[in-house]
Amino acid sequence: MNERKKSLKLNLTDILVTIVIALVFGLVFRLMGPVYDLVQPLGLHLDALLYGIWFIAAPFAALLIQKPGVAFLAETAAALAEMLFAGSGGVINLYYGVAQGLLSEGIFAAWRYKRFSLGVASLSAFAAMVASIAIDAVYSYLPLLAGWNLTLYLVFRVLGAILLSGLLPFVLVKSLEKTGVTQSLRPVTKEDYDVLK
Amino acid sequence: METTWIRTNKLFFKINPSLKFVMISSLFLVYLFVHNLNTMIWASLFFLILYSSVTGLSGKWSFGFVLFTLVVSLFSASAMILFGKGSHVLYHQYLIMITQESLARGILLGLRTFTFSLVGMLFATTTLPVPFFYSLMQQLKVPVRFAYGCLAAFRMIPMMAEELTHIRQAMIVRGMTKQKGIKAYYARLNHYLLTMLAQSIRRAQRTAIAMEAKRFSMKESRTFYYQIGWSRNDLVFVLIIVCTVAMSFLCANSFPLTPFTNVLDH
Numbered sequence: 001m002n003e004r005k006k007s008l009k010l011n012l013t014d015i016l017v018t019i020v021i022a023l024v025f026g027l028v029f030r031l032m033g034p035v036y037d038l039v040q041p042l043g044l045h046l047d048a049l050l051y052g053i054w055f056i057a058a059p060f061a062a063l064l065i066q067k068p069g070v071a072f073l074a075e076t077a078a079a080l081a082e083m084l085f086a087g088s089g090g091v092i093n094l095y096y097g098v099a100q101g102l103l104s105e106g107i108f109a110a111w112r113y114k115r116f117s118l119g120v121a122s123l124s125a126f127a128a129m130v131a132s133i134a135i136d137a138v139y140s141y142l143p144l145l146a147g148w149n150l151t152l153y154l155v156f157r158v159l160g161a162i163l164l165s166g167l168l169p170f171v172l173v174k175s176l177e178k179t180g181v182t183q184s185l186r187p188v189t190k191e192d193y194d195v196l197k
Numbered sequence: 198m199e200t201t202w203i204r205t206n207k208l209f210f211k212i213n214p215s216l217k218f219v220m221i222s223s224l225f226l227v228y229l230f231v232h233n234l235n236t237m238i239w240a241s242l243f244f245l246i247l248y249s250s251v252t253g254l255s256g257k258w259s260f261g262f263v264l265f266t267l268v269v270s271l272f273s274a275s276a277m278i279l280f281g282k283g284s285h286v287l288y289h290q291y292l293i294m295i296t297q298e299s300l301a302r303g304i305l306l307g308l309r310t311f312t313f314s315l316v317g318m319l320f321a322t323t324t325l326p327v328p329f330f331y332s333l334m335q336q337l338k339v340p341v342r343f344a345y346g347c348l349a350a351f352r353m354i355p356m357m358a359e360e361l362t363h364i365r366q367a368m369i370v371r372g373m374t375k376q377k378g379i380k381a382y383y384a385r386l387n388h389y390l391l392t393m394l395a396q397s398i399r400r401a402q403r404t405a406i407a408m409e410a411k412r413f414s415m416k417e418s419r420t421f422y423y424q425i426g427w428s429r430n431d432l433v434f435v436l437i438i439v440c441t442v443a444m445s446f447l448c449a450n451s452f453p454l455t456p457f458t459n460v461l462d463h
Contacts, residue, residue, distance in 0.1 A: 011405075012342055012346075012405045012408060012409055012413070012414065013401070013402050013405040013406065015342050015343060015346045015405075016346045016349060016350070016401040016402070016404055016405040016408075017398050017401040017402060017405070018346075019343070019346040019347055019349075019350045019401075020350045020353060020397050020398070020400070020401040021394070021397065021398070021401075022350075023347075023350045023351070023353070023354070024357070024393065024394065024397055027354075034265075034269075037269035037272060037273065038269070038272070040269070040272040040273050040275060040276075041272040041275050044276075045276060064398075073343075077347065080347075083317055083320070083321065084321055084324070084326065084329075085321065086262075086317065086318050086321035086322060087317070088266065088269060088314055089310065089313060089314055089317065090313045090314045090315070090316055090317015090318060090320070090321075091221055091222055091224065091225045091313050091316055091317045091320070092225065092310070092313050092317075093317070094222060094225075095222075095225055138229060139229060139309075140277065140306055141277065141281075141302055141306070141460075141461070144277070144281055144282050144299075144302065144461075145276060145277065145280055145281055145282070146280045146281065146282060146292075146294070148292070149276060149280040153276070172390065172391070172394065175387070175391055176391060176394060176395060176398075179391065179395045181395045181398050181399060182398075184402065185398070185402070
């Protein structure tokens, strides 16, 4: 049991892999920023559909490395990278990133880092979305939007989050598993020991 | 990264990066709870002046950046302007209902986003990654493993860019770029994403093993190649930021440009 606990601690490889992935997503966020900005003017919240991509770093890293802390680290580092690349929104990104990372991490923690299924990934994306809505409610005066408009906003945001940050990272990690690159990243499980018997 | 388009001799480059980071981030908390349209108008004006006088970007780039940011910031407020709640109707057609209150609120939102973007750009264009992460380790006591991890990751960007070119060239050679349809598009996307991700993971892993082989981060206290300290410039920086914030509140009180002192009332 002690062995298992020890293997769940982050080592340098995990940290570096997480940060590199976060940087890749930070670049993606930076490049998506102008696209997101330009679909906003209609006021019909088409941008909320795209918003989901900003939650992807945490579930992706967690699914990939399957250790505590990586989800939070990935989302925060991605937000910091976006800020350093002068992404639109600037300092706002950092606060959103930290909040999203925390709630995302919370979902994986709730399953004690033992379940990394599509459902948990989607829930984690949903949790990140809740964090973003909570800040938005204060920041963008959400309650003061017309009712139908607010509903549209919420529906699009949920759809975007589940598709782009629940399903997409799950599919990506599944395909990465086929390349074999994930094998050396994950903690050793009981099945791995059983093979040796 | 090539940074010849940045002039690094300006005052804001000489400030302790951690101090700059903390001050700039705390501005978010200051303006998040401002509901006075006048304050936001003055604040965005003052920060625009501050940004244009201290940015490391050259004039042409800087102007384009600011213009784009201003336009998209107002875009981001469009929902509030067009569909916000309010009682004094200015324009009403189908679902669109522009009221005085929602217009004021929308403009405040746009200006707030604009100000934060400016402040973010102010930070991004005057901070170099290497001193920034060294300062995080020395002043804010960020664990060495995370900060050096970030530095190592930044070094990988040129390699990633090269790899992207290779993948694109390989696709052109194989005629993949000419294939049409959703399936071909999906295949192309997959090739880009999976190749880039898998290669990045492998590279990060190799780097980590190499670092550990050289006894990196084995817990003893360590020395730093760059010592980031404090200087008189830091005091000047704090004064500049505090003055800018104070001016925005004072001017809003003395020279209110609009009657909307609290956009939450309606």
